[in-house]
Amino acid sequence: MQNGKKFTLSVVGGGVGGRLSMDGIKDSPMFELKAATDIRPETCKELEQKYTGIRTFTDHKEMFAKCPTDVVCVSTYPPSHEPITMDALKLPLKGILVEKPLGHTAASGRAILEAVRKKGIPMAVPHGMLVKKVPTEVIERVCRGDIGELKLIEIENDKWDIINAGIHWLNWTVNLLNNEPFKYVMASIDAGTRTFRDGMQVETHAATYAETRSGIRVVMNTGDYVTVNTKGHGTLFRIVGMLGVIEFYGWEDSYYIFNREFPEGKTIKPEEFPVKGHRAHLENMVRMIETGKISYAVPESSLTALEICEAAYVSGKNKCMVTFPFEKFKIPASVNWDPGQPYSGKDGGRDGRKLK
Ligand SMILES: NC(=O)c1ccc[n+]([C@@H]2O[C@H](COP(=O)([O-])OP(=O)(O)OC[C@H]3O[C@@H](n4cnc5c(N)ncnc54)[C@H](O)[C@@H]3O)[C@@H](O)[C@H]2O)c1
Numbered sequence: 084m085q086n087g088k089k090f091t092l093s094v095v096g097g098g099v100g101g102r103l104s105m106d107g108i109k110d111s112p113m114f115e116l117k118a119a120t121d122i123r124p125e126t127c128k129e130l131e132q133k134y135t136g137i138r139t140f141t142d143h144k145e146m147f148a149k150c151p152t153d154v155v156c157v158s159t160y161p162p163s164h165e166p167i168t169m170d171a172l173k174l175p176l177k178g179i180l181v182e183k184p185l186g187h188t189a190a191s192g193r194a195i196l197e198a199v200r201k202k203g204i205p206m207a208v209p210h211g212m213l214v215k216k217v218p219t220e221v222i223e224r225v226c227r228g229d230i231g232e233l234k235l236i237e238i239e240n241d242k243w244d245i246i247n248a249g250i251h252w253l254n255w256t257v258n259l260l261n262n263e264p265f266k267y268v269m270a271s272i273d274a275g276t277r278t279f280r281d282g283m284q285v286e287t288h289a290a291t292y293a294e295t296r297s298g299i300r301v302v303m304n305t306g307d308y309v310t311v312n313t314k315g316h317g318t319l320f321r322i323v324g325m326l327g328v329i330e331f332y333g334w335e336d337s338y339y340i341f342n343r344e345f346p347e348g349k350t351i352k353p354e355e356f357p358v359k360g361h362r363a364h365l366e367n368m369v370r371m372i373e374t375g376k377i378s379y380a381v382p383e384s385s386l387t388a389l390e391i392c393e394a395a396y397v398s399g400k401n402k403c404m405v406t407f408p409f410e411k412f413k414i415p416a417s418v419n420w421d422p423g424q425p426y427s428g429k430d431g432g433r434d435g436r437k438l439k
Contacts, residue, residue, distance in 0.1 A: 089115040090177060090369060091152040095143045095167050097121035097130045100182045101158035103209065105134055107361035113369045118150040143167055147174055154368070156180040160282025161187040161246070168195045172202050178368040180207040180361075184250045185382070187283065189390045189409060196382050205371035205378075207364040208385040212255040214363035216355045217331050217338050221322065222259050224329065230342050231326025233260075238303040239311045239319040240333070244278070244285035245270075246392045249305050252320070252333075254388035256301055259322075262384065265407045268293040268391055272399030278307055291395040313339075 092114045094101045101119065108114035118138040119130050127139035140146035147155075147170060155171040157164050161184050168181055179199055185192030185208065199206045212218040225233055236259065238252045273288040288306035295301070311319045318333030327342025337352040358366060364381070371377045394405040394412070401414050420432065 089113060090154050090372075091115050091117045092154040092156065092365075093118040093120070093146060093150060093152040094156040094158055095120045095146070095171075096157070096159035096182075097123075097126045097139075098158070100209075101156065102133075103361045104156040104158060104180060104365065105130075108365060111362050111366060113366055114154070117152050118146050120146045144170060147171065151175070153177040154179065154365070156182075158182045161185075162191075162282065165191045165195055169198060172198055176202070176204055177372050178205045178207070180209060180365060180368070181382075183208055183210060183254070183385055184246055184389045184392065185385055186389070187246075189386065189393045192386050192389045193410075196379065196386055199382070200379060203377070205368045206382050207368045208382050209361045209364040210251055210254045210381065210385060211334070211360050212251055213258060213381060214356065214359050214367075215334070216353050216359075217336060218255055220353055221320075221329055221331055221338055222255075224340070225259060225322060225324065226261075229327065229340070229344070230322065230324030230329055233299055233322070233324050235299070235321075235323040236301045237319075237321040237323070238301075238305075239309055239321075240303070240305045241309040241311055241317045242307060243318075244280055244283075244305050245289055245291060245303070245395050246283050246285060247281045248318075249291070249303060249395075250385070250388050250392055252303060252318075253301075253391045254385050255320075257384045257387045257391075260295060260299065262387070263295045263297060263299070265387075265391065266294045266296055267404045267406045268394035268398055269404050270395035270399040272396065273306070276307060286399070289395065289399065291391075293391060293394075 090113060092108060094104055097119050105116055108116060116134055116137055120140045120143040121127050122141055124141055130139050138150050151174045154177060157167050164181055164186050171179060181195055185195050236256050240248055270289055270291040272286045274286055276287040278285050278287055286306055291303040293301040313319055313330060316332040320331050322329045329338060329340045331338035337350050339350050341348040390409040394409055398405045403415055406412055
């Protein structure tokens with residue numbers, strides 16, 4: 084609220100992500116939905132029926148000119164986040180929400196974050212797991228040592244991919260690891276079925292493997308046919324420490340813990356936060372606007388997650404280890420060498436038995 088008045092809000096992109104923002108603020112005393120843009124006129128019609136009183140447009144530039152708002156949500160597909168955000172930043176905005184993944188590349192995501200930072204306004208990236216009870220309680224437990232020294236974070240996710248859902252899982256992982264830098268990312272990617280999702284070409288099956296500077300491993304299996312090896316779940320996180328294990332299941336409301344406190348294992352269902360999802364991220368933005376204390380911690384962790392996503396795709400495509408910092412990584416020249424084939428004894432190379 085600003086002097087008793089609500090913050091006006093508009094959304095670009097009236098699909099699933101955009102509606103999570105529009106539905107999210109329905110019960111919020113802090114926002115008033117004014118307008119939405121979608122390039123599809125039929126979607127505009129639907130939005131007018133669903134959100135009574137809003138103005139709709141098929142071009143975001145026209146909406147920004149005719150109906151400028153305090154807050155803009157950029158909720159289109161990743162490749163258009165950057166141009167739309169840059170246009171939005173020309174308005175006298177008080178805050179901006181940019182959907183995950185920030186961009187279709189880490190460079191695009193970085194450009195967005197830098198431009199918002201330069202403008203000096205708060206930015207929300209609605210990673211729901213950061214404002215949801217189970218994933219935040221798991222972070223608290225791991226950080227206070229409930230499963231001992233952390234060794235492995237395993238993620239299994241059926242019918243999803245690295246860039247669209249994996250970015251949520253990796254963002255949560257970056258937060259669990261308290262932003263510990265990564266050493267490298269490697270991935271093996273099968274793209275045989277030419278699957279696309281949310282405006283991006285994605286993998287049929289992928290295994291992403293990463294190591295942090297202290298040696299913690301992150302292993303993520305994504306794709307169209309992933310068998311999650313705890314039955315009944317489409318998403319699984321298995322957090323392995325030296326004194327215990329925690330499992331939780333993406334957006335589900337309970338988790339399983341096995342440690343000294345629960346030697347037989349226990350499923351725990353904590354009470355959900357009263358405000359979660361996009362509404363929680365947008366209301367956090369209001370608190371930043373009102374206090375003037377702006378933190379870019381969530382966009383920064385989202386950018387790190389996007390770097391890991393891109394690193395995985397680069398690794399898969401180029402069959403190489405992608406080292407971090409990602410910004411400094413250069414794709415190495417390819418070599419004529421087939422691991423698993425007999426060594427002829429005369430093709431050069433180096434003797435692995437003599438490595439120091
Ligand atoms: N944070 C979350 O939990 C969450 C959940 C779902 C989607 N998303 C994100 O939201 C974004 C959009 O995905 P989605 O699932 O809503 O896809 P969607 O297909 O449901 O909707 C996208 C909409 O954007 C419109 N659009 C595309 N380009 C446009 C443009 N230039 N201007 C105006 N409208 C345009 C399309 O017509 C479509 O209606 C993606 O970045 C996705 O990852 C985030």
